[in-house]
Amino acid sequence: MATLAQKLDIPGDFSMAERLYRPSPRRGWEGRLRDLEAQIRVDVEMLRYPVDPLPYNPREGMLEVAVIGAGQTGKAVAFGLERFGLHSVKVFDRNPAGLQGPWRNYARNHLLRTRKSETGGLHWGFPNLHFQRWCDLKFGEDYFRSIKKIPRLVWAEYLDWFGDVLKLPIEYNVNVSDIVWRPDLECFELETSKGITRAQFVVLCTGIESAGLQRFPQLVRENLPSQAYSHTMGDIPIDRLADRDVVVIGGGASAFDTANAALEAGARSVDLLIRRESLPPVHRVCLASRWHGYHRHYIELSDEMKWAYSLADLDLGVPPPRDTYYEAIRDNRFDIYGSAGIESIRYENGKIIGRYGGAEMRHDFMICGTGSRNSLADQRELQSVLPSVRLWKDGYIPNGHATHHELENSPYLGSALQFTPLHDRDHFVSRIYYLCSGVAHLSGFRCNLSGLQYAAERVCHDISRTLFIENEEEIKAAFDRHSGWE
Ligand SMILES: Cc1cc2nc3c(=O)[nH]c(=O)nc-3n(C[C@H](O)[C@H](O)[C@H](O)COP(=O)(O)OP(=O)(O)OC[C@H]3O[C@@H](n4cnc5c(N)ncnc54)[C@H](O)[C@@H]3O)c2cc1C
Structure with missing residues (x-):
């Protein structure tokens, strides 16, 4: 990690x-x-x-x-x-x-x-x-x-x-x-x-x-009580995150938006954890959107080409918008960790104790920015x-x-x-x-x-x-x- x-x-x-x-x-x-x-x-x-x-x-x-x-x-x-x-x-x-x-x-x-x-x-x-x-x-x-x-x-x-x-x-x-x-x-x-x-x-x-159904990592569902975690698309008790240590799982735009909301609400710390080594460097579809004809004609592509685009997109992943990222990292209470997949997790005395990418961390609340199934x-x-x-x-x-x-x-x-x-x-x-x-x-x-x-x-x-x-x-x-x- x-x-x-x-x-x-x-x-x-x-x-x-x-x-x-x-x-x-x-x-x-x-x-x-x-x-x-x-x-x-x-x-x-x-x-x-x-x-x-x-x-x-x-x-x-x-x-x-x-x-x-x-x-x-x-x-x-x-x-x-x-x-x-x-x-x-x-x-x-x-x-x-x-x-x-x-x-x-x-x-x-x-x-x-x-x-x-x-x-x-x-x-x-x-x-x-x-x-x-x-x-x-x-x-x-x-x-x-x-x-x-x-x-x-x-x-x-x-x-x-x-x-x-x-x-x-x-x-x-x-x-x-x-x-x-x-x-x-x-x-x-x-x-x-x-x-x-x-x-x-x-x-x-x-x-x-x-x-889509909100997607939660299985370890989270199995080991945390429901009041200890939520999804970026769910009801998050943002006001109750003041003075709490928050962990956000996932590195997409909504994960960053929610991390920023927790910081704004006065969280003591916000750690954002991603499985990948680092955030994707670019959002290619966003860049391709500027080309005349890309969205207009995409649907006419061959099946093979549509798969190739989609797989490349999934492979590369989508970074948060640039300014959303800067909003988070400018705050000293915020940290982002790569190669930090969840290895184990438990809940003890009101704390989430997780092992992520080989390191143990403790938090009060978890937000899953893990997309939808x-x-x-x-x-x-x-x-x-x-x-x-x-x-x-x-x-x-x-x-x-x-x-x-x-x-x-x-x-x-x-x-x-x-x-x-x-x-x-x-x-x-x-x-x-x-x-x-x-x-x-x-x-x-x-x-x-x-x-x-x-x-x-x-x-x-x-x-x-x-x-x-x-x-x-x-x-x-x-x-x-x-x-x-x-
Ligand atoms: C947090 C977030 C930020 C986004 N930001 C951007 C952005 O900056 N730029 C961009 O291009 N896209 C963005 N998107 C993607 C997309 O633009 C939005 O999701 C947008 O709201 C999609 O519009 P829509 O009309 O297709 O669907 P929605 O706005 O989601 O509207 C769908 C409507 O369908 C209704 N509905 C659903 N099922 C039923 C049913 N069975 N019966 C009756 N009503 C039903 C719902 O009540 C809802 O009002 C964002 C998405 C999210 C989630």
């Missing part, structure tokens, strides 16, 4: 004040946003070509598309479907308005991890819907120019505004617990906490952890359709040796991020689009802002295309009936 943090590493441009700065709305912002909202209504109408939806009768008592999840992904897709002229779309979220996704829940990052230029394409080409325009009018133009990354809660506020200004058809506090295909009706029945809803297509936008089989609402869904292991295993259990069991998505059928008779699953991560990773969607705009476009395009083809007789009849001068 070796100490890794070098306090001298901190560069001159690191500023905690900048990380913690939250802008105040500039005087007159309410009026400016009202004007912006009026302008957005004009813009959306101006670019509404074609105006009319396709001339077929929507099926009665049934949505065309049910979107599950009203986070940034669900909202982007819902607006996209409107732009594609869909008749009836609804978005369901089990949480109350404002509490979708991690942002006001378990996330502890001060700032988004991605750069401010990455805003997921939620604007669908309308500059007035862009984060920057909203931000300029609310906080002043100098603010957006001054930042490198968007504060997490400012982003959450923008997402609320985005849904409101577009009057997206969202129903909050509605949990979807099952999705069943009704061959007799040719539609899905969604079992929700408010009853049954029927839909022709389903877009799952249920978030990064929807197919992603498995489609754990995603409750998919239980009925899952037996019909083709997984990677059903069709392709990388040639020869290198493989990965979690990736093998992830869904083999089509080029519009739709499920693909295990057997011909299961064709209906290709009407379900899967924009969630952990498990969509291998097929090409990482559930972050960098790839969202391309994924949302593919989904909307595919649904619109399928409806056109499925209703071709009715549409052709309408075409034939069309007469007279205009």
Whole structure:
């Protein structure tokens, strides 16, 4: 086991004040946003070509598309479907308005991890819907120019505004617990906490952890009482960490965010332990996100190449954002140790006594930043359709040796991020689009802002295309009936 943090590493441009700065709305912002909202209504109408939806009768008592999840992904897709002229779309979220996704829940990052230029394409080409325009009018133009990354809660506020200004058809506090295909009706029945809803297509936008169970090292589960440890995605009694010795297991972004939160709460010491010798030097996907075409076309890569990228990514690991790392190591109460896997652990007189990489350490509380065990089989609402869904292991295993259990069991998505059928008779699953991560990773969607705009476009395009083809007789009849001068 070796100490890794070098306090001298901190560069001159690191500023905690900048990380913690939250802008105040500039005087007159309410009026400016009202004007912006009026302008957005004009813009959306101006670019509404074609105006009319396709001339077929929507099926009665049934949505065309049910979107599950009203986070940034669900909202982007819902607006996209409107732009594609869909008749009836609804978005369901089990949480109350404002509490979708991690942002006001378990996330502890001060700032988004991605750069401010990455805003997921939620604007669908309308500059007035862009984060920057909203931000300029609310906080002043100098603010957006001054930042490198968007504060997490400012982003959450923008997402609320985005849904409101577009009057997206969202129903909050509605949990979807099952999705069943009704061959007799040719539609899905969604079992929700408010009853049954029927839909022709389903877009799952249920978030990064929807197919994941919090992963804990087995030794921790077996040897520590539940009050002695928690997960970065769980409830952590941060306020009770003052004057305590805290150990964080794992070296990803959330592990560092939580270490920083513990330091801020007044922990006596925070030791962060990683199994690897050292932190990964770069986040390659983050760098590749800057290349035009990488996220846009990734999904078209061969199976072999997708595996090669995914395995390389897993091999290399993902470091925390640079400034999150500096925030931790600048504090004398913080230490980071490499080659520090858990060898044994016990709990005695309120202390966690662990042997990590050959050395014994004592702590009061443990935080596991050990990610999640992603498995489609754990995603409750998919239980009925899952037996019909083709997984990677059903069709392709990388040639020869290198493989990965979690990736093998992830869904083999089509080029519009739709499920693909295990057997011909299961064709209906290709009407379900899967924009969630952990498990969509291998097929090409990482559930972050960098790839969202391309994924949302593919989904909307595919649904619109399928409806056109499925209703071709009715549409052709309408075409034939069309007469007279205009
Ligand atoms: C701590 C943290 C920081 C991150 N930082 C960044 C970053 O800086 N940049 C970046 O690009 N990405 C980041 N990500 C990744 C990603 O952008 C976020 O996870 C983001 O919230 C994903 O948006 P989403 O809409 O896909 O899912 P979410 O925001 O998670 O929304 C999913 C919604 O689905 C709802 N839902 C789930 N299941 C059901 C169901 N069965 N019925 C009804 N509703 C359901 C949930 O209530 C939730 O509101 C971060 C992730 C985390 C966890």
